[in-house]
Amino acid sequence: MPTSRILLWSGLAAAAAGAVLCVLGWYGISGERFAERQLPYLASCTVPGAALIVAGAVLTGTAALLSVRTPQTEPTGPPGPEPESPPPSADGPPLRVPGGTLAHRPDCPLVEGKPEATEAGAAGLDPCPVCEPWPP
Template sequence: MRTGRLRTVHPVLWAGWAALAAGAVLCVIGWYGISGERFAERQLPYLASCTVPGAALIVAGAVLLTQGRNALAAARVEELYGLLVAAGSSDTDDAGRAAALPLAVSGDLLMVPGGTLWHRADCPLVAGKVEAVPVDAKLLAGGELGPCPICDPAGETG
């Protein structure tokens, strides 16, 4: 399901690319000017007027690109959240209650090594993962593993 919104490039990304390009051009001009001068005192004007501002523009462009990508990612998350909310509201029945179908009903418990949650074998988070192993009863009894909120929302242990 797609929304009708056009995917556009965030203006901060354009500004970042422009700053990077301008900085690169200034650095090249500064390098070209410095390369033709033999004495350091004649190279300083090129450093001051081209190379240092060019390097600053490159840094600013990198910061703008990072910020623009973060803003784009946040917009995508908001779009996905809107889709989830829309899908959740379409799953409700006429009385306004959500259909209470369990997501996972298997009695076999699995865990991912190094993880902190246990899952039912048919949980979508571990289904088909080769690294998922059966839960050790000592870990489960010791409280080191908590129930997965996706496949065991009621907190029932299998």
């Protein structure tokens, strides 16, 4: 069971228990006229209830910040070679599409097969984030 689920459910349980204690403390205090008779309800119900509500909020907030990971399954077959991406082609000048603001390699999937793509030239174009036509 992931840690974030444990934190979430324990936080919700603590907050619920704190709310019940606060309600019981309020109910007990409401029936007493004198302050000295109200103090035991404050000490035994309302203050611990408020502390449990705060602790529940902290636990629930922590659980929300942790990511829930799905269990990883083991591969069933023998591991095969990793598919390698072809190296970027530096053959030819960078290309651009009409009205575009990015320079692309000739084999970039964003310009590949587009007959309207022309040479980028020395224009002040930004490099394409997909094919990265210039070395960093």
